[in-house]
Amino acid sequence: MIQTYADRLLLAMSQRNVDVTTLAKALGMSYQGVKRVTDGKSKAFTAANNEEAAHFLRVSPRWLATGQGDMDAGAVRDPDPWPLPFVEEADVRALAPEQLTALGVAVALAVSQLKLNIKVTPQTPPVQPPSGVPFRDHKPGALVDMDAADDPFPMRIPGLPPAPWEADKISLRPAPPPKMSSETGVIANVGPGEPHAANDRFEKVPELADVRLAAGDGIENHSEDQTGMIQFRRSFLRSVGADNGKARVVYAKGDSMEPVIRDGAALLVVLSENLTVRDLAAGGVYAINYDGKMLVKTVARDKLTGRWVARSFNPAYADIALENGHPVRVLGQVVWTGARLRDDEAGQWVPHR
Incomplete structure (x- = not known):
């Protein structure tokens, strides 16, 4: 008891x-x-x-x-x-x-x-890979059900942020031409993919081959010497606000912006001395000097805090807060990227033998 x-x-x-x-x-x-x-x-x-x-x-x-x-x-x-x-x-x-x-x-x-009226939303579940039978699992000569087979060459990876050209609005604010030399050098035929007038000419854009924008961890660039010139069609440069000496060609390093920007890809940057973080358009890709290190990232507002962050297309990389007291300077907007394709099987789809 x-x-x-x-x-x-x-x-x-x-x-x-x-x-x-x-x-x-x-x-x-x-x-x-x-x-x-x-x-x-x-x-x-x-x-x-x-x-x-x-x-x-x-x-x-x-x-x-x-x-x-x-x-x-x-x-x-x-x-x-x-x-x-x-x-x-x-x-x-x-x-x-x-x-x-x-x-x-x-x-x-x-x-x-x-x-505080901050929306609290559940974490987005991981994107499930598309279902289907891989092509390489089918027997040679057999019929393939295209509705049930997988796509070995998808155009976009599901769940990634939109590419720069898919954003609702891209901000292109013109800036004074930067004070750099104008030596001649490498030439490349680059166009927007549409027919041009017969009198459409090329315009030289300075290439800074030693400048790397980090598609990953930040990079400190100690040299910004011009190494050559790359020629773009004038109509294309005008369409993206990069004409009349407002652009430079630099190169990416790292895989944080794949699959849109590959490691080693050339980047056409429209320079600006007046852009701030709050002027940027969500979804665009920008060259950013973050605490003395050069980055290439897209920008977005964090849903939880409402503050601007630098975001990678590769979901394996975490966001970088741009309003946390570190000095941040927007160098310009990346409006074009090009990369050389490898001629071996590394990193490419290999057919079943």
Whole structure:
């Protein structure tokens, strides 16, 4: 027979899987205060604390205080339904104390964000690879069901941010021509892919072959000497705001912007001395000097904080915060990229033999 207040309290705590630390937090008491009661060094809680303890442990306040009546008779119940229908109440109550503490911190943060009108959305589930039977698994000469087969040459990787040309709006703000030399050198025939007038001429764009924009970790460029000239059709340069000496050709290094920008690809950058982070168009690709290091990234607003971040097309790379106190200077917008294709099998689809 349970005789003391401490015996009844320990029984209720044991049946509800509640320890001294959890009960102390629920009652707003110190650990030592609750421990003295469970050890029998204090006779009982005050009347108010007894009511709160009985409510939290879901037992009868009269039984807890005096031992009279049934343990569950008249127990205080929460009249409100469980407010989180997608989370089982039993799963929450079964958590260990340290897990409950971590859950409480996460819920408190989410509630604070909701009060500030910050939208809290569930994490986007990983993109599942397309289903289908690979072409190489079909027997030679057999019929292939094109509706059930996979596509070994997809045009876009599902789930990646839009490419620069897919953005709703691309900002092209003209800037004064930079003060650089105009030596002659390498020539390349580059056009937008549409017929041109017979008098459409080429315009020379300075090439800075030693300048690398990091498609990955930042790069410190110690030399910006002109190494040659690359010729583009004037109509193409005019269409992207890169005519009249406003552009430079540099090169990418790294794989953070694949598949849009390959490692070693040439980049046509429309330079600007006036652009700031807040002037950028979400979805465009820009050359950015971040704390002295050169980056090539697209930009976007973080959904949680509303601040600008530099984002990679390759989802394996994390965002870089652009409004965290580090010096940031926008060098210009990348409007074209080109890369030489390898003539071996490395990195290419190899047919089944």
